[in-house]
Amino acid sequence: MNSDINIVFAANYNYAPHVLTTIKSVCYHNKGVNFYLLHCGFPREWVRNVNRHLEKYDSQLQSLTVNDDLFKGYPSLKHISSESTYYRFLISEAVNADRALYLDCDLVVTGNLREFYYTDFNNNLAIAIPDICLDVLNWHHPYNLHLGKYVNSAYFAKIQQAYTEICKGDKAYINLIVKNPNHSCWLTTQFNYKYAYTLDELADYIVLPKAIVKKQAIAEGxxxxxxxxxxxxxxxxxxxxxxxxxxxxxxxxxxxxxxxxxxxxxxxxxxxxxxxxxxxxxxxxxxxxxxSEQKFNEIQKARSKKATIKRISSSLELRESLKNEFSHTKSQNIFV
Incomplete structure (x- = not known):
């Protein structure tokens, strides 16, 4: 295999559908890619299954397991939901290559990466691009790096799931294997379009599902x-x-x-x-x-604590809403 691009992901198994989506989008525009996955929890069967599909793109996925105690106790914030966020710090030690591109596993690549991959570092050890977010979320990066649109793979998966239901598509189709469109058993429709639709345009015509059905997720085998x-x-x-x-x-x-x-x-x-x-x-x-019994009790305790915090938060929001409504009603009565 002639791999000239090294791409690194860091994720836990909850992000498996998103990792697959990003890999698929990379391979759609690029061949000869060496993927590295820093993780704790992805099964070997999952990695073998992905590599079987990557062979036809002259690419491969290398599994790099991280000790789950290595980053235990590191801060977990609203935008840092698990220890896997910190795995990227190990790239220089884990990846034996002169150059590697780290990608978040919740994005979709829309073009060839080679020109960007070989960008001149100008004697810097690393270069980075700003994060960007969905306008519809009205969310701002804590460091004001919200400069444009962000393509989220969960958003992509929900849109695909909705259209699969509407068009009565094959739910077992995992996108990396192409069935013969010319066979008489398949009804093939070719749409004439002048440009590629954005995810937002596709979402305008459907009701997005509240959750992704795991069995129907993108590239979920x-x-x-x-x-x-x-x-x-x-x-x-x-x-x-x-x-x-x-x-x-x-x-x-x-x-x-x-x-x-x-x-x-x-x-x-x-x-x-x-x-x-x-x-x-x-x-x-x-x-x-x-x-074990102890492990189970710890999980239950953490879930109970999380539910309590959510319940208190909802109660405070409701109280504030009722307070504002009462104040508004009272002010209207004053001026009647």
């Missing part, structure tokens, strides 16, 4: 959906089996049965048994070793 669905189920079930003196192998068989029952897809064949067996091993091994 069967492996990833099964892994993500069953791991969350396993988190809730593992303590029951531990309390009832089950072994790790017992739990593996339970997870395997759960995966097998969900391995049915409307427009795609089921995964091979060896594939779901590998997923079951990954889920059961990690969950069994990391989940």
């Amino acid at each position: 069967r492996n990833c959906w099964l892994f993500d669905t069953v791991r969350k189920w396993a988190y809730r079930e593992v303590l029951f089996y531990k309390k009832n003196n089950a072994t790790e192998n017992d739990f593996f068989n339970v997870v395997l049965n759960r995966l097998d029952s969900l391995n049915i897809f409307e427009n795609a064949p089921p995964l091979l048994f060896n594939e779901i067996k590998a997923i079951a091993k990954s889920i059961s091994k990690w969950t069994w070793r990391h989940f």
Whole structure:
């Protein structure tokens, strides 16, 4: 493979659909890309599945696992939601290359990157471009770097999901595999357009879904959906089996049965048994070793605290709203 562009992402597994969207947008305009993913939690099956698709673009994805304790206790702010934000500090150590481009995993690349990638650093160790945000959010960067429009992959995913429903599209189509449009079994419509529509223009004609359905997310394959669905189920079930003196192998068989029952897809064949067996091993091994009564109590305590803060915040907002309404009504009565 002749890779001449090195691109680095830093993310946790919650951002898997967004990472895939960004990778797809890069490959649409560029070939020969060496992707690096700094992470803690992406399964090996996920990485292997992505690399199978990247081969046809003469590209590859390298998985770089970060110790989850390395940035533990670092500040979490409104725009910094997890420790993975800090993984970018490790780029110079983790990536063995003279030059690398770091991209946030919630954007869409709309052109060839080579000219930008080989920008002259003018003897600087690093260069950067300003962050930009959606006008519709009316959000301002804390350092006043809001200079224009920002293409958000979650926004993109919601638009695609809505149009898939409206047009009765194939929900199993993951965009990286092209089905033959000339085959008689497919109804192909070609639209004549003079320019590419913006996301905002596409959104004007639909009602955006409140949430992205994981199974329909952009480039979300069967492996990833099964892994993500069953791991969350396993988190809730593992303590029951531990309390009832089950072994790790017992739990593996339970997870395997759960995966097998969900391995049915409307427009795609089921995964091979060896594939779901590998997923079951990954889920059961990690969950069994990391989940305990103490861990569960910590999670519940954190959720309770978050819910309390949200409830108090909503109560204060309601109180302020009623106060303003009462003051407005009172002032109107005065001048009647």
